[in-house]
Amino acid sequence: xxxxxxxxxxxxxxxxxxxxxxxxxxxxxxxxxxxxxxxxxxxxxxxxxxxxxxxxxxxxxxxxxxxxxxxxxxxxxxxxxxxxxxxxxxxxxxxxxxxxxxxxxxxxxxxxxxxxxxxxxxxxxxxxxxxxxxxxxxxxxxxxxxxxxxxxxxxxxxxxxxxxxxxxxxxxxxxxxxxxxxxxxxxxxxxxxxxxxxxxxxxxxxxxxxxxxxxxxxxxxxxxxxxxxxxxxxxxxxxxxxxxxxxxxxxxxxxxxxxxxxxxxxxxxxxxxxxxxxxxxxxxxxxxxxxxxxxxxxxxxxxxxxxxxxxxxxxxxxxxxxxxxxxxxxxxxxxxxxxxxxxxxx
Amino acid sequence: xxxxxxxxxxxxxxxxxxxxxxxxxxxxxxxxxxxxxxxxxxxxxxxxxxxxxxxxxxxxxxxxxxxxxxxxxxxxxxxxxxxxxxxxxxxxxxxxxxxxxxxxxxxxxxxxxxxxxxxxxxxxxxxxxxxxxxxxxxxxxxxxxxxxxxxxxxxxxxxxxxxxxxxxxxxxxxxxxxxxxxxxxxxxxxxxxxxxxxxxxxxxxxxxxxxxxxxxxxxxxxxxxxxxxxxxxxxxxxxxxxxxxxxxxxxxxxxxxxxxxxxxxxxxxxxxxxxxxxxxxxxxxxxxxxxxxxxxxxxxxxxxxxxxxxxxxxxxxxxxxxxxxxxxxxxxxxxxxxxxxxxxxxxxxxxxxxxxxxxxxxxxxxxxxxxxxxxxxxxxxxxxxxxxxxxxxxxxxxxxxxxxxxxxxxxxxxxxxxxxxxxxxxxxxxxxxxxxxxxxxxxxxxxxxxxxxxxxxxxxxxxxxxxxxxxxxxxxxxxxxxxxxx
Ligand SMILES: Nc1ncnc2c1ncn2[C@@H]1O[C@H](COP(=O)(O)OP(=O)(O)OP(=O)(O)O)[C@@H](O)[C@H]1O
Ligand SMILES: [Mg+2]
Numbered sequence: 001x002x003x004x005x006x007x008x009x010x011x012x013x014x015x016x017x018x019x020x021x022x023x024x025x026x027x028x029x030x031x032x033x034x035x036x037x038x039x040x041x042x043x044x045x046x047x048x049x050x051x052x053x054x055x056x057x058x059x060x061x062x063x064x065x066x067x068x069x070x071x072x073x074x075x076x077x078x079x080x081x082x083x084x085x086x087x088x089x090x091x092x093x094x095x096x097x098x099x100x101x102x103x104x105x106x107x108x109x110x111x112x113x114x115x116x117x118x119x120x121x122x123x124x125x126x127x128x129x130x131x132x133x134x135x136x137x138x139x140x141x142x143x144x145x146x147x148x149x150x151x152x153x154x155x156x157x158x159x160x161x162x163x164x165x166x167x168x169x170x171x172x173x174x175x176x177x178x179x180x181x182x183x184x185x186x187x188x189x190x191x192x193x194x195x196x197x198x199x200x201x202x203x204x205x206x207x208x209x210x211x212x213x214x215x216x217x218x219x220x221x222x223x224x225x226x227x228x229x230x231x232x233x234x235x236x237x238x239x240x241x242x243x244x245x246x247x248x249x250x251x252x253x254x255x256x257x258x259x260x261x262x263x264x265x266x267x268x269x270x271x272x273x274x275x276x277x278x279x280x281x282x283x284x285x286x287x288x289x290x291x292x293x294x295x296x297x298x299x300x301x302x303x304x305x306x307x308x309x310x311x312x313x314x315x316x317x318x319x320x321x322x323x324x325x326x327x328x329x330x331x332x333x334x335x336x337x338x339x340x341x342x343x344x345x346x
Numbered sequence: 347x348x349x350x351x352x353x354x355x356x357x358x359x360x361x362x363x364x365x366x367x368x369x370x371x372x373x374x375x376x377x378x379x380x381x382x383x384x385x386x387x388x389x390x391x392x393x394x395x396x397x398x399x400x401x402x403x404x405x406x407x408x409x410x411x412x413x414x415x416x417x418x419x420x421x422x423x424x425x426x427x428x429x430x431x432x433x434x435x436x437x438x439x440x441x442x443x444x445x446x447x448x449x450x451x452x453x454x455x456x457x458x459x460x461x462x463x464x465x466x467x468x469x470x471x472x473x474x475x476x477x478x479x480x481x482x483x484x485x486x487x488x489x490x491x492x493x494x495x496x497x498x499x500x501x502x503x504x505x506x507x508x509x510x511x512x513x514x515x516x517x518x519x520x521x522x523x524x525x526x527x528x529x530x531x532x533x534x535x536x537x538x539x540x541x542x543x544x545x546x547x548x549x550x551x552x553x554x555x556x557x558x559x560x561x562x563x564x565x566x567x568x569x570x571x572x573x574x575x576x577x578x579x580x581x582x583x584x585x586x587x588x589x590x591x592x593x594x595x596x597x598x599x600x601x602x603x604x605x606x607x608x609x610x611x612x613x614x615x616x617x618x619x620x621x622x623x624x625x626x627x628x629x630x631x632x633x634x635x636x637x638x639x640x641x642x643x644x645x646x647x648x649x650x651x652x653x654x655x656x657x658x659x660x661x662x663x664x665x666x667x668x669x670x671x672x673x674x675x676x677x678x679x680x681x682x683x684x685x686x687x688x689x690x691x692x693x694x695x696x697x698x699x700x701x702x703x704x705x706x707x708x709x710x711x712x713x714x715x716x717x718x719x720x721x722x723x724x725x726x727x728x729x730x731x732x733x734x735x736x737x738x739x740x741x742x743x744x745x746x747x748x749x750x751x752x753x754x755x756x757x758x759x760x761x762x763x764x765x766x767x768x769x770x771x772x773x774x775x776x777x778x779x780x781x782x783x784x785x786x787x788x789x790x791x792x793x794x795x796x797x798x799x800x801x802x803x804x805x806x807x808x809x810x811x812x813x814x815x816x817x818x819x820x821x822x823x824x825x826x827x828x829x830x831x832x
Contacts, residue, residue, distance in 0.1 A: 219680065221695075
């Protein structure tokens, strides 16, 4: 896996793409960007909303960084987020007690469910050589289906079975907040801690070194005596746990209930963040903030400029392309020409 | 039509891979490029063929300066390069690989391509099945295909970087015949090699490089010691082989059969501590399977593999490692080293240290020690793929434990310069005194004869003879390798 060396370049290209799209949509780009910026950061409440989106995104991205370094495309992260949310919802619904007890239990429940769900693609991959992209896509569907089943079935609201979600959790199970801020310091703290932990793990620890070795060349790593499969499984489980915590934040910090499509697309967005960050932990937080800001800020476009807020989706879609193009270009220019793989004598 | 390089500089950080190289080659010339590992030969050739851009300097071919660095542009100007591993691994047919990157639009003229391939192959006496899967080709055949492709694309300068490693003797003879034919057709051939006898047999002139500079040019023939001195200064080659008394069996195989498809290996053999067993045979005759079985890397179908008194057949690879088995494969960056990780990180991966965090200071110190001990040209922070071919081999050696019970090696000196090869063998032969048994596969008959106690000859997946090296001659070995048992 080639690193995208210049995140700044990618960001600049992304900004350029946004300008073009806004222009095409008939919005004055500068004005629109100002609106997005103000929509994301203008007031403390908006900042709170942005951080609310930032938190699960960073958690998912931090987890994905581990699997990427292990050479895995853990596309199933969406399903791991959903499973985490289910685990957290289960805790929130079944345990009664003070916040101090329930909130940690929801976090643990989310992490365990997410990790357990991630063990399925790990098992399929190490045991049957099923590529994690295929199992991941399938398992994400399954996880979403389970959430819907729970919402309209066993966990349906008293009297009504609707897909709008379960009953609101007992407020003692909510992630605690300060004042009117929607973003929970617990969630933000978890996200920051996740990035720090992943940074230390991948950069400084023997475990991380071995994960990187396995990701870059499993054959060589095996020869050096590294139990490669165990490391793959561990990487999956860690990513699943962090994704599960992201799901918990979604369930107990944002919706305060289990809803369908609880993952909010943060898994896929997380993949983008990691690619844009060039697989470097330190870049995750700022890039995730950029994405969260666009997502939250662009809702203001329709209110203030009368532009359909689905433009946010278009912008994010375009960013995907930009990332791929910039990434592809960098790989291309690093390699120069079609024959890259066989640099035998070097 | 001559090729002229002027004042080529290419620096990697503080490493001056090329430090002001001048080279001029006339059409019709077979030019040898010699130099110790890390001298800058591959770097120079990659600059000429457009794979990397020089920091400064100029290249002129046929009077026209070559500008942009890209293999495509270089080939359009008639300069083609063959890397050590020919690049036709792609899961396509031979014909598709041949047509790959051909000029023209979106549509590939397969019919025309087919007849061009046949025509080119006939011209140089090669024999391809256009519809075969290219991955089924041997190294030598891939090389032939790549040469054919480059010539078809109009190469007038053909660069070969260590082309004779890993190909069979008949393929080498064939290759040399073709290169001579090309020179007769007024092409320029640049031949990079560590094998002096090949350069002497083939080339008209040689350039010797050292530390990124040209240190000498000679018309051939010139005395061997003259070339050696140019490359290494004063070294003595062929030091005495220290005698050791053989100990207990380090490895013994009884009725071992491989379980992998396509490798019907059956082996009964005992190797004692302190002994050196050489494995001879055409590439792909079972030597590799044998080594991998002994290393615990390939599944065993039946039989026993006793190492250090325990039957390890069917046991996990880890058990073999713990029993003191160490395997050094031939493909360095494919199986052995990890591109992207630094030298220090490699030592860290195999080191005994078990703390959770990596102690960077200690890791760098250890790396520095090993780098000095194995004279690796590189630094603790150098990534594996940035090392020259020979230095990658040194790194692999340096990662081996100090006193393994059984050292298994595939082509231990492939790609090493003479001095390094000598050094590697000195080191390995000395390790026998500590009780290490050595099993190595090589396609170099001289190496097999000189360093082995016994030689096991493989033919079509079986060991057809085990002979004492002292009684082996090149011709008797040659016959056995061809499957002729008297
Ligand atoms: N991509 C790179 N990054 C950093 N250093 C490099 C890189 N490529 C080569 N070098 C360094 O440049 C020097 C020359 O390397 P080069 O591969 O040209 O040697 P060589 O003469 O081909 O040696 P060998 O006989 O071992 O193949 C070496 O010291 C090597 O470590
Ligand atoms: Mg080289």
